Amino acid sequence: MNIEQLRSSKILIIDDAEANLRLLETLLTKEGFEQVISTSDATKTMDLVNAFQPDLILLDLMMPVLDGFAVLDQLSHHVGQHDYLPVLVLTADATIATRRKALALGAKDFLTKPFDPMEAMLRVWILLETRWLFTQLKQHQPNLQLPGYQ
Amino acid sequence: MQNNLPPSTESAFALRNALKQSQVQLAHDRLFERLGQKLFMHGWSEALLQWLLDELCMQFGAAHGLISQQHAGALKMLAQRGKTFPVGARVPMLGALGQWLKEPIRFEAHTQFVPSLWTVTTVEQSVLHCYHLPIACQQRAVGLLGLMTGNPLSAASLQVLHSACGLIGFALQGQPNSQHVIDDSALQKLTPREREVFALLPSGASNAALALKLGISPGTVKIHVERILSKLDLNDRTQAAVKAVEAGFKSEGL
Numbered sequence: 001m002n003i004e005q006l007r008s009s010k011i012l013i014i015d016d017a018e019a020n021l022r023l024l025e026t027l028l029t030k031e032g033f034e035q036v037i038s039t040s041d042a043t044k045t046m047d048l049v050n051a052f053q054p055d056l057i058l059l060d061l062m063m064p065v066l067d068g069f070a071v072l073d074q075l076s077h078h079v080g081q082h083d084y085l086p087v088l089v090l091t092a093d094a095t096i097a098t099r100r101k102a103l104a105l106g107a108k109d110f111l112t113k114p115f116d117p118m119e120a121m122l123r124v125w126i127l128l129e130t131r132w133l134f135t136q137l138k139q140h141q142p143n144l145q146l147p148g149y150q
Numbered sequence: 151m152q153n154n155l156p157p158s159t160e161s162a163f164a165l166r167n168a169l170k171q172s173q174v175q176l177a178h179d180r181l182f183e184r185l186g187q188k189l190f191m192h193g194w195s196e197a198l199l200q201w202l203l204d205e206l207c208m209q210f211g212a213a214h215g216l217i218s219q220q221h222a223g224a225l226k227m228l229a230q231r232g233k234t235f236p237v238g239a240r241v242p243m244l245g246a247l248g249q250w251l252k253e254p255i256r257f258e259a260h261t262q263f264v265p266s267l268w269t270v271t272t273v274e275q276s277v278l279h280c281y282h283l284p285i286a287c288q289q290r291a292v293g294l295l296g297l298m299t300g301n302p303l304s305a306a307s308l309q310v311l312h313s314a315c316g317l318i319g320f321a322l323q324g325q326p327n328s329q330h331v332i333d334d335s336a337l338q339k340l341t342p343r344e345r346e347v348f349a350l351l352p353s354g355a356s357n358a359a360l361a362l363k364l365g366i367s368p369g370t371v372k373i374h375v376e377r378i379l380s381k382l383d384l385n386d387r388t389q390a391a392v393k394a395v396e397a398g399f400k401s402e403g404l
Contacts, residue, residue, distance in 0.1 A: 046208055070173070070176070073170075077210050077211030077299070077300075101169050104165060104166040105170060
């Protein structure tokens, strides 16, 4: 696995709080990720996913108009059945019900705010590595049917 | 999938399915709430139709979609998204299309790919799932809704699409599109004054009231009505009133 290849991964951040967006952007930039796009308007998620084709999504849950659960639901319709687009959920809501719901709806990992920045970035690397392995597998065996996102 | 799953508290698999199902339901409810709000505030319009199609595409992960209306043996595009023909384009209703829209219309989705509706390549088509749902009102063909998605749609999603088709059918049926029903050549036979009387018939007013409105005598109105009935080959003024409504004259009070 080439670290430079992983660093060129595209990361999309969705959070209605500008301060959180700035914090995550700073953390990701320090890790060497250059292709980072963020939005505070969750209703733009699908347009951004289509235009930007991210490798990883960092998603807040409590947002006005469209919450993170609704975004996860929309993603489940948009991401191919045998595709793997990891979503890391970041939320201040630490209840068991919320954690269960986010993971059930397709989140690949879950962190509660305030989170340890180091842990968050470690999880980002892990998810990107998994995504990279998945795409490699797909390249070598295009017809491979995996349980994938759904 | 098995139906006799253990209660959600006992298996993560069942919990995941239950939570997914309720989230899908929430998304559907929100869509209909927003549609209701828009209808309530602004009423039906072509912009609303395009909005609805965009929302449905968004909801169900469809890159391509269309809403079309049946008109004189063809489907006319009313709203479109992705690789299909532009709004206003007409597609002849041949083959499968004609079959699906043969009355009485059946309440079901068709998944056969129809090359005349879409401009996707065969490579794209092989990985996409096609859904076509008849738009109808009282089992009478009004049009067709089409979506092409990356993932197959669930039964719940198809239910939502069917509901949307019913709403669209009802709304489009109310549009002043049925004017071709009336035989215009018959109306040409009427004199301007007779046409005036004809237009007022849907109000149900008496000869005396019509006379007052037009500034002529009730006897003259009576003669005009008789001539209208004879020229349009109708039996009574009720039939004439119905014909006038079909011709687009509204039943406003005098």
